[in-house]
Amino acid sequence: MRFSIQKAALMQAIQTVSKAVAVRTTKQVLSGILLDVRDQEIIATAYDLELGIQTRIVGSEDNQLKIEQPGSIVLPARYFSEVIRKLPDTVITMQVANNYMTEISTASVQFHLHGIDAEEFPKLPSFVGVQGLQVQSSMLGDLIRTTAFATANTEVRPILTGINIQCANDKLTFTATDGLRLATHYVTLTDAPKWQAVIPGKSLIELTKILASGDDIVELYLTESHSLFVSGDTRFYTRLIDGTYPDTSRIIPNGHKTEVIVPGDDLLGAIDRAALIARDRDNHMVRLELENTVLTVSSNSPEIGNVSETVESEQKTGDDLQIAFNARYVLDALRALDAAQLTIRFNGSTQAFVIEKTGDKSVLQLISPVLWR
Amino acid sequence: MRFSIQKAALMQAIQTVSKAVAVRTTKQVLSGILLDVRDQEIIATAYDLELGIQTRIVGSEDNQLKIEQPGSIVLPARYFSEVIRKLPDTVITMQVANNYMTEISTASVQFHLHGIDAEEFPKLPSFVGVQGLQVQSSMLGDLIRTTAFATANTEVRPILTGINIQCANDKLTFTATDGLRLATHYVTLTDAPKWQAVIPGKSLIELTKILASGDDIVELYLTESHSLFVSGDTRFYTRLIDGTYPDTSRIIPNGHKTEVIVPGDDLLGAIDRAALIARDRDNHMVRLELENTVLTVSSNSPEIGNVSETVESEQKTGDDLQIAFNARYVLDALRALDAAQLTIRFNGSTQAFVIEKTGDKSVLQLISPVLWR
Numbered sequence: 001m002r003f004s005i006q007k008a009a010l011m012q013a014i015q016t017v018s019k020a021v022a023v024r025t026t027k028q029v030l031s032g033i034l035l036d037v038r039d040q041e042i043i044a045t046a047y048d049l050e051l052g053i054q055t056r057i058v059g060s061e062d063n064q065l066k067i068e069q070p071g072s073i074v075l076p077a078r079y080f081s082e083v084i085r086k087l088p089d090t091v092i093t094m095q096v097a098n099n100y101m102t103e104i105s106t107a108s109v110q111f112h113l114h115g116i117d118a119e120e121f122p123k124l125p126s127f128v129g130v131q132g133l134q135v136q137s138s139m140l141g142d143l144i145r146t147t148a149f150a151t152a153n154t155e156v157r158p159i160l161t162g163i164n165i166q167c168a169n170d171k172l173t174f175t176a177t178d179g180l181r182l183a184t185h186y187v188t189l190t191d192a193p194k195w196q197a198v199i200p201g202k203s204l205i206e207l208t209k210i211l212a213s214g215d216d217i218v219e220l221y222l223t224e225s226h227s228l229f230v231s232g233d234t235r236f237y238t239r240l241i242d243g244t245y246p247d248t249s250r251i252i253p254n255g256h257k258t259e260v261i262v263p264g265d266d267l268l269g270a271i272d273r274a275a276l277i278a279r280d281r282d283n284h285m286v287r288l289e290l291e292n293t294v295l296t297v298s299s300n301s302p303e304i305g306n307v308s309e310t311v312e313s314e315q316k317t318g319d320d321l322q323i324a325f326n327a328r329y330v331l332d333a334l335r336a337l338d339a340a341q342l343t344i345r346f347n348g349s350t351q352a353f354v355i356e357k358t359g360d361k362s363v364l365q366l367i368s369p370v371l372w373r
Numbered sequence: 374m375r376f377s378i379q380k381a382a383l384m385q386a387i388q389t390v391s392k393a394v395a396v397r398t399t400k401q402v403l404s405g406i407l408l409d410v411r412d413q414e415i416i417a418t419a420y421d422l423e424l425g426i427q428t429r430i431v432g433s434e435d436n437q438l439k440i441e442q443p444g445s446i447v448l449p450a451r452y453f454s455e456v457i458r459k460l461p462d463t464v465i466t467m468q469v470a471n472n473y474m475t476e477i478s479t480a481s482v483q484f485h486l487h488g489i490d491a492e493e494f495p496k497l498p499s500f501v502g503v504q505g506l507q508v509q510s511s512m513l514g515d516l517i518r519t520t521a522f523a524t525a526n527t528e529v530r531p532i533l534t535g536i537n538i539q540c541a542n543d544k545l546t547f548t549a550t551d552g553l554r555l556a557t558h559y560v561t562l563t564d565a566p567k568w569q570a571v572i573p574g575k576s577l578i579e580l581t582k583i584l585a586s587g588d589d590i591v592e593l594y595l596t597e598s599h600s601l602f603v604s605g606d607t608r609f610y611t612r613l614i615d616g617t618y619p620d621t622s623r624i625i626p627n628g629h630k631t632e633v634i635v636p637g638d639d640l641l642g643a644i645d646r647a648a649l650i651a652r653d654r655d656n657h658m659v660r661l662e663l664e665n666t667v668l669t670v671s672s673n674s675p676e677i678g679n680v681s682e683t684v685e686s687e688q689k690t691g692d693d694l695q696i697a698f699n700a701r702y703v704l705d706a707l708r709a710l711d712a713a714q715l716t717i718r719f720n721g722s723t724q725a726f727v728i729e730k731t732g733d734k735s736v737l738q739l740i741s742p743v744l745w746r
Contacts, residue, residue: 083646273459305475307482
């Protein structure tokens, strides 16, 4: 193996794949990055057996890639990445010498890093002959960002640590719930095949960081055990979570006793401030009182003090109400919605309530109340 | 106590004093900020008994300060600071109600925080009638930044955790050493009084963060037990470290066997890269070999690999040399010097070596070698 390339291009590839490098592992090869140098391109891969990321460098005027001898090597990710980062912005030459010892050099600097035989690196799952689904990159990012925070953090019910992705009847829907809140978001896709999988929320959050922006198309592929997202030159592999996802459609209420429309920033600010006083309590409990058209958000702590703030609603129908909730859950939901105007629908103080962007039913946030005390 | 003020002005005062708030303390009042509201001004103070910071807000068109009733209160710094930070950018009203309960409010928000009786707050040391010393703010910042990193981190010899500040013969000198390296920096002051004190390095690093920039004058005052730095409306109090500072003048070598002049950035880059391979070893050992006019910087680790880099010197007199050193020490010294051109003077491979900015003797960095292996 021997090639030369501009530092920036190599650094970019390392950064792209590095999120899939195993952090704590006894299998040393998993904490490495596989470089597979072919006749016309370099393929960089990291794979911790849960998440795999692969990216490709092809020669360009910019990156000045020159491949002199194909070959492959696994290099320890941490050192490889820091060595490349600290090199000057210039052309770097890499070659494997005896015993997997790899030379990384510029005109004045010579590093040698101990590598590992590329044969030891695990194979990525195969997706040959699988039918794909196409989504715009920015749309996929939105679907993930508006739902992933509502997945469960703990492994008590592993299926809830994933996002349930369903495609049916020209609708692609992402749903996440930890049992106390639910976030669901759909987009319309025409001529899309049927599709269903539960994919780890954490992996999908990593995916958002490397997605191309804008209108670029991402392709989604699925097998019994894995999914694959292809975005430009980068391929993102994740395992699926086994098990049956709960039927969440049943828990979304149809009717409501109270509906209120409020300015999004005002409500977000009020709950953010109330959360300050609530945060030392386990359930971060904040109270909301709705009387006529005025919402009062409040919280108190015997040790710290209390806070009370009023928000004027823009429209209100139905009953007055008192309800309490976990401020963190509502803040997550409001930040995900990122709306100038919010519609909130309540069914009394003991039932879950729904928050949506006013006039837009594509994203729905459902939150269980804390029982009023 | 009752006053109103623009949020930004109050936030600024809280941030200025907050570095002196006690972090871990059983004495609750020390984790608070004292607000002392007088007829024409507000004095904010934090004091953890080691470090004290006090700042003053006087009314201006900008801050819209209106004092309706003088008085004082101690508020828990963490909550006070976050409450003010999260309030909208507007005029804030504060008043103390019953039992030290303090109301912080805007048109729509009302916070109440439990305060503490101002009488419980410790008194700052007194500096009445003490003669001062005047230094430019930027000059004082430089004196601290070029020396503080060389203080000892551990309390084995407490005196070495301080910077030795001496003023004599129209020279103000800052010196720090941890026993393996030494940094010393002087500036010329005319008509300055004699002055000597050992001040905790950590406190002085905090001082650099709140110093006014540029040509503003800072006044330094000294008593038997404390020092005071006055910069604009802010007063910075620190205790002194007891004991006799070692006579460091004796360990700075007079002559040299080798002198070399090198480009600062090239040497910094080379040692920074070599440190990557050296950093898993206790002493971060990097080797330097000087042969004719070429410096070779290298490092190796049986587990990771090795690195070697050449730097062309601009001038060299005296013997060739091989020496080894702790890369972190040299990097600290080079970053403090921040010089385009460095002059390094060696006395063989077992003696401490001196690094200076070429043509400037005001800052000197001295580093003990690691014995050659």
